[in-house]
Amino acid sequence: MSSIIPILLVALAIAFLSINKRKKFVTVKITHWLLFTYVGVLLLSMAAAPFVADGKLHARETVSEKEISQADNQLHKALRAGRIEDIDEKYLVNQKNFDNYQGKTLEIDTIYGNVPELHVERKQVDDGKIEVFCFAGALTIDTLDFTDMAGEPLSYVLENNILTIKPPKEREVKVSIVKNEFTINQFTGAREKGSHIIVNSPYLYMRIPKNLELIEGTEMSVIFVGE
Amino acid sequence: MKVIECKDLTKAYIGKNALNQLSFSIEENKITGLVGRNGAGKTTLLKIIGGFLKETSGTIQVFSERPFNSLNVSAHSIFVDDKMSFPPALQLYELLEAAGSFYPNWDMDLAERLFDYFSFDRKAYHQRLSKGKTSTFNMIVGLAARCPLTIFDEPTTGMDAVVRKDFYRALLKDYLAFPRTIILSSHHLDEIEDLLEDILLINDGKKHLHMPMEELKEWAIGIKGATATVLEWSDKKELIYKNQIGADTLYAVVKNDFDEPSLMKASLAGLKITSVSASDLCVYLTSESKGGIDNVFSDR
């Protein structure tokens, strides 16, 4: 909707100019054609730009840095409090359930350099079911939210009573961003200080049966929720 | 009413005075010819009147206003010469229309008729016109503008004889229908003298003569005859020009303050009395020395 108003305005301006010109201009010169064609093309592209979207030309949500860090804090808080139901689904990037876990112990190990924070919640029952959740903060580039493109920040496998946290596959994110012009950015606070990319670290959250013994790997730090 | 009044008008360029203490005034609705040698200051004077140039000292009033930077003078006068500058992007007909939008008295009908008569192409461009066509087009603009003060500076540059004649006739006819003040500067005084009511002759930036054309025609006479006789007759008269022809014949131009009987006597004494054409007279009046070009060759 918002793009229609300026188009109307420009069209009106051109109409006004051409009425004014019609009185005086006897000859229409190449320049006039050029100018009209050019403005016409510009207006067309302006009208078309929002519609070529079709999944490709996205106007992205913008989030401010403050919002990002707030969201991250809230995520963190919710994890610590064990209230994962409160967490926005978009932060949940991977969830796996391991039913009928027979072992008495579970060792947690990592072959991933950056050790994520692991929050563990002990369930009230011994149902032999281990649930693993992976949450990730937002990926933003110049305040545009690209979280959906970040992919899985880490993966994990359960084998022989060992839960191994593995690094994800190398991932390349290539984006082309149409920036606003400096004449807009100057006032919207988006004055460029170079690009600004924020990648927030992932969090792991586990629900384990009541009597499962947890063995921490050498580099792991486990935080038990609600204890 | 006086349209132009100058008093001690001086225009100095670096190291030289183009106009020097020039004083004159031009009456309303007269055609005045501005005559002078090359470099006499004609164009400078006309450009000051048109408000293009700024006077160095003295005063000039056009329509009782100082012309430099006066919108009023600009609106009621037009300066036509062969160097009039028009935007290259506009076609000839658009130039006429533009002129029509600026000048309140503009006569588009006249402009179009002249335009067609001189077979101009409406879609042609000014800078591609030949010299003569440029002058013709500029002249059309100058005539159709019908400005109360119309200045033609060498308007016929490059025109052929037929077009020149057409121009003079067009100028006069339009002047008769719509009298206005016209200043015409030209090298061809013999061609324009019939058109003129007044003549202003300047030399070296100074006024030399300013009088009705009719007076100028009788202002001087030529005497030709035996050298001794001519010298005797022209003694104590204001000698304007003198030319020795052959061994014993002298042609002299003197100011005409003879009365009818003395002229009669002169011709009885064997002198040939002739009238002097205005254009010749102007040449004699403004020549550097009384002998003219012959002096250059005389002492060799």
Place this chain on the structure above:
Amino acid sequence: MQIAEWIETEIMKGHFESDQKVYSQYQLAEMYTINPATAAKGLNLLADEGILFKKRGLGMFVSVNAKEMIINKRKNQTLKRLVQEVVLEAARLQMSEDELIEMIKAVQNEEGEQ
């Protein structure tokens, strides 16, 4: 004064009767491509000589005896000057008076035959 002479000739030829209005200065100016002031001067010259007379606001009119006045004027002035020159030239050529009169008569006869 060519304009004055031209109007005189017109009157002599009978193109303008007495009491008839002659061309105005503006008509003359247009006919001859001359400044109207010049034309006015020619008209005024004839008015001064009495050949034309002014009617206020109406223009110039031919006087009653305009033709005679012109004839007189041309006889006494123009023709006289021409004769003067002829006589002077004859003297320079050392022609006798009789020779000159013979010549004039001969020319007159030729004109008459035509």
Place this chain on the structure above:
Amino acid sequence: MSLVIANLVDIVKKQYLFKLKANIDSFSSLIWIQLLALLFSLGGVGSTLASSGYLSIEVKYYSADLVIAFTMIWAFVTAIIITTKPYRNQDFTYVTNRLSSSLANIIFLLTASIIGGITAMLVNNLLKIIAYFIFNEQLYSFQSGFRELALGISMTILYVFCISAFGYLVGTLVQVSKLFILFVPVLFFGTILLKTSVQKEPFLTSIFKFYFFEPSLLLLLLKILLTSCLFFFTSIAILNRMEVRR
């Protein structure tokens, strides 16, 4: 003889319309310049590489900044051109005085800035379309509404107008003396190189910051308008004494 007194406003209006017609060709150069800038912008106006563990991020930027910059240069050159002799003489062929000529020029430059500013800002969309259709690139843009667009357009117009005012002054100075052709570039590049002892940064940088880093809309508006007025007033004052068709 009663002459209708010429009205300045009326004459300026006529002259402005005349200039619009006479200088129409400057708008075709605007189009070519903007298209050229568009061509340069198609390769992206900047890019960033970043990596965080497993994630490597490559960002390519598109924007019409270059188009705006080129439009500013165009306005600068156009303003200089209309102060040159042939253009001033054209004014004096018809009815004018020096004030009306300058006023009409200023209004013309304003028109040029408006057209230049609007088209420059709209080129952004053309850029998107071309990148989308021809390069088949996945583009992301900011969600910007009418407010941003209107703000962007009006600020671009003001910047372009201010630059044209500067061009008009430079052109005027060159008309006074051809020495300024030499002097202005020397001054320009001189200030880039010259570091005064008081200020750490070159003079030109502070000027740049004075305008382009001003975050307050109102203050910038004030700065630009005052600067433009200053340039134009100076030019008018200088031109008012100049003779034409010498």
